[in-house]
Every structure is written in structure tokens, then in C-alpha cells.
Amino acid sequence: MTLETLQIQSLRCIQNLQLSTHARWNWLIGANGAGKSTVLEALHILGTGQTWRHGPRHVLREGDAEYLLSARMSDHFLALRRRGEVREIRYDGESVHSAWELLDILPLQSLHDDNSHFVAGTADDRRRIMDWGIYYVDPYYGTVFREYRRALAQRNAWLKKPQGKSPWDSALAMAGEGIQQRRQDYLTRIEPYLQKLWTSWSGATEILSLHLQSGWKEGLALQESLQRDLGQDREMGYTHSGPHRANLVFRVRQRMALDILSRGQLRILGLAYRIAQLLLLREAGFALPTLLIDDFAAELDESARNWWVEQLNVLNVQVFAAVTAAGQIPAGVQGSHFYLAQGQLEKEIVI
Numbered sequence: 001m002t003l004e005t006l007q008i009q010s011l012r013c014i015q016n017l018q019l020s021t022h023a024r025w026n027w028l029i030g031a032n033g034a035g036k037s038t039v040l041e042a043l044h045i046l047g048t049g050q051t052w053r054h055g056p057r058h059v060l061r062e063g064d065a066e067y068l069l070s071a072r073m074s075d076h077f078l079a080l081r082r083r084g085e086v087r088e089i090r091y092d093g094e095s096v097h098s099a100w101e102l103l104d105i106l107p108l109q110s111l112h113d114d115n116s117h118f119v120a121g122t123a124d125d126r127r128r129i130m131d132w133g134i135y136y137v138d139p140y141y142g143t144v145f146r147e148y149r150r151a152l153a154q155r156n157a158w159l160k161k162p163q164g165k166s167p168w169d170s171a172l173a174m175a176g177e178g179i180q181q182r183r184q185d186y187l188t189r190i191e192p193y194l195q196k197l198w199t200s201w202s203g204a205t206e207i208l209s210l211h212l213q214s215g216w217k218e219g220l221a222l223q224e225s226l227q228r229d230l231g232q233d234r235e236m237g238y239t240h241s242g243p244h245r246a247n248l249v250f251r252v253r254q255r256m257a258l259d260i261l262s263r264g265q266l267r268i269l270g271l272a273y274r275i276a277q278l279l280l281l282r283e284a285g286f287a288l289p290t291l292l293i294d295d296f297a298a299e300l301d302e303s304a305r306n307w308w309v310e311q312l313n314v315l316n317v318q319v320f321a322a323v324t325a326a327g328q329i330p331a332g333v334q335g336s337h338f339y340l341a342q343g344q345l346e347k348e349i350v351i
């Protein structure tokens with residue numbers, strides 16, 4: 001769904017900002033502290049119910065009592081208000097009770113400085129982003145995932161006062177093995193896309209592969225691993241083994257990408273993975289999400305910036321991207337340039 005307008009009230013440095021957004025490229029341009037990330041944060045909150053980088057208490061503009069965010073998209077209207085601990089979300093006037101529903105209302109992909117480094121970032125971020133992609137192309141993933149989360153919470157609660165045999169292990173193991181299998185299938189599908197993208201950028205056919213570390217002892221079934229680690233789990237009060245500890249590893253020329261690529265190359269590999277996810281989504285017939293890209297130009301030289309824009313142009317997605325200067329935007333890209341300063345819109349140019 002394409003965003004047509006965005007309104008932000010009382011979020012971080014923004015008191016009141018209204019943008020008529022472009023269907024393709026929306027460039028947020030401004031000096032450090034101008035409010036670019038705040039616009040991206042507003043969108044992220046609207047699409048996930050959660051803040052992006054800052055804790056929920058820190059995003060409310062100092063001195064204000066509540067923040068209000070709203071967006072119009074193809075005849076639909078989404079609004080989110082937060083006052084203290086109370087959050088109210090409305091979609092076309094109806095209450096939205098769970099943030100899960102937002103995943104379908106306003107699908108987003110957020111690339112900020114932590115997770116745009118993806119390959120070199122945390123296993124948690126890689127898992128979350130991989131799961132996001134699977135959630136859309138695998139209709140049962142959400143159900144299996146929720147079953148796993150439920151069983152994991154119950155087992156962790158049981159571990160605090162364990163009595164007899166854990167009643168949750170078989171449900172946990174069944175859902176956990178299901179997640180692992182579905183992740184593996186997904187990575188098999190995404191790998192050729194990633195390989196092609198990597199070749200298109202590097203100009204060389206370097207063998208690139210994805211490896212999933214399951215999150216439990218290799219060679220054991222999850223249930224066996226749970227039983228093996230029970231003593232340790234009891235001691236620590238939580239479950240050590242399972243797909244919640246999985247890790248996605250990138251290899252180039254059969255070596256760990258982390259060990260041989262430069263920072264810029266690692267970022268490009270991470271971006272290529274994100275594009276591959278979108279290509280897979282499109283192949284499966286889904287509408288593509290809106291992309292939020294903080295610090296678009298970070299660590300990318302001119303040819304890498306051009307490559308990144310070209311890939312996104314092929315996908316036809318709506319993008320919100322932050323840059324500190326208009327000169328970082330590749331030439332000839334059609335879209336809106338929003339110049340921000342101190343949380344306000346200074347100038348808007350449509351190209």
C-alpha cells in the first residue's frame with residue numbers, strides 16, 4: 001500500500017509536520033539532528049507499534065503529553081496515539097488491538113544503522129529480518145512461530161519452579177523443528193537471488209552461500225537438546241536451546257564474509273540480502289513493503305549508491321531515505337526532496 005500523507009505530532013524534535021509523500025522516492029535531507037530519523041521513526045511506530053531505536057518514553061517530545069501519528073494510504077487511514085502507557089491505534093476508524101495486525105496494514109522494512117549492517121550486526125537482528133521475510137511468503141510461519149513463543153514462555157515459567165518432567169518440551173520441540181525447517185527452505189529459495197545480486201554488484205562470480213545455525217547442538221534433535229541442557233536451563237531459569245538462538249551466517253569464497261569483506265562490502269551484502277527478500281516476496285505475488293532507510297549513503301561510494309538505487313528502482317517500491325546532503329542522492333532519481341531543519345520542513349522539491 002502506498003503512503004500518500006504522513007502527519008507527525010510531538011515526536012522527538014518534531015512538533016507538527018505534515019508531508020505529502022511521493023509514491024517512489026522520499027528523500028529526507030538535513031544536517032545532523034534535523035529530524036530525518038524522527039520521520040523514519042514515526043513511520044516505524046505506525047507500521048509496527050514499536051519504537052525504532054529509542055525507548056517508548058524517550059520519543060515523546062519534551063514538554064508534551066502525547067504523540068499522535070497518522071497516515072493516509074490508498075483511501076485508508078491509520079492513526080496511532082500514545083499517552084503515557086496507553087496506546088490507541090485506529091484503522092479506518094476501527095480499533096486495532098494487536099500490533100501484529102499492523103504488519104498487514106502497513107508493511108515496512110526498516111534499515112537503520114544497527115540492522116543495515118546486518119551481516120556484521122547481531123544474530124538477533126539477522127533472525128528478526130529473516131523471520132520477517134518468511135512470515136510473508138510462508139502462510140503457516142506466523143502460526144508455528146506463535147506456538148513456539150507460547151511454549152517457550154511456558155517452559156521458561158516452569159523452569160523457575162520446576163517439578164517432575166517438563167510438560168512443554170514436546171510442543172516446544174515440534175514447533176521449534178518446524179521453524180528450523182521453514183527457515184532452511186526459505187534460505188534455499190533466497191540464495192540464488194542473493195548470488196545474482198552479489199555478482200551484479202561485484203562484477204565477479206564469487207561463490208556466496210547462506211548457512212543457518214539452528215540454535216541447538218548440531219546432530220541432535222531439539223527435544224534431545226532440551227533434555228541434555230535441562231540442568232543448565234534450571235540453573236539459569238531460561239531455555240538455552242532452540243530457534244530463538246539461531247544464527248544466519250554469510251560465506252563468500254567459502255570463508256566467513258565477516259572475516260574477508262570490507263565494512264562497505266559487508267553493508268552492500270546486507271543490502272543485497274534485503275533486496276533478495278523483496279524479490280522473493282514479489283515472486284510470491286505479495287505487495288512490497290515501504291522501505292525506511294536511515295543514513296542511506298553510509299559507507300557507500302558513488303557506484304554502490306547508484307547500484308542500490310537501481311535495484312530499488314527495479315522493484316518499484318516506495319522508499320523513505322535519509323541523507324545529510326542532496327549531493328548524496330544519485331542523479332536522475334525521481335521523487336520528493338524534503339529539506340528538514342530543527343524538526344521542521346524548510347523546503348520541498350519534487351523531481
Ligand SMILES: Nc1ncnc2c1ncn2[C@@H]1O[C@H](COP(=O)(O)OP(=O)(O)OP(=O)(O)O)[C@@H](O)[C@H]1O
Pocket residue numbers: 011012013014030031032033034035036037038039058059060061062322324
Ligand atoms: N524527546 C525529545 N524531545 C525533543 N527533542 C528531542 C527529543 N529526543 C531527541 N530530540 C532531539 O531531536 C533531534 C534528533 O533528531 P533526529 O535523530 O531525527 O536527527 P537526524 O536528522 O536523523 O540526525 P542525524 O543525521 O544526526 O542522524 C536532536 O536534536 C535531539 O536533541
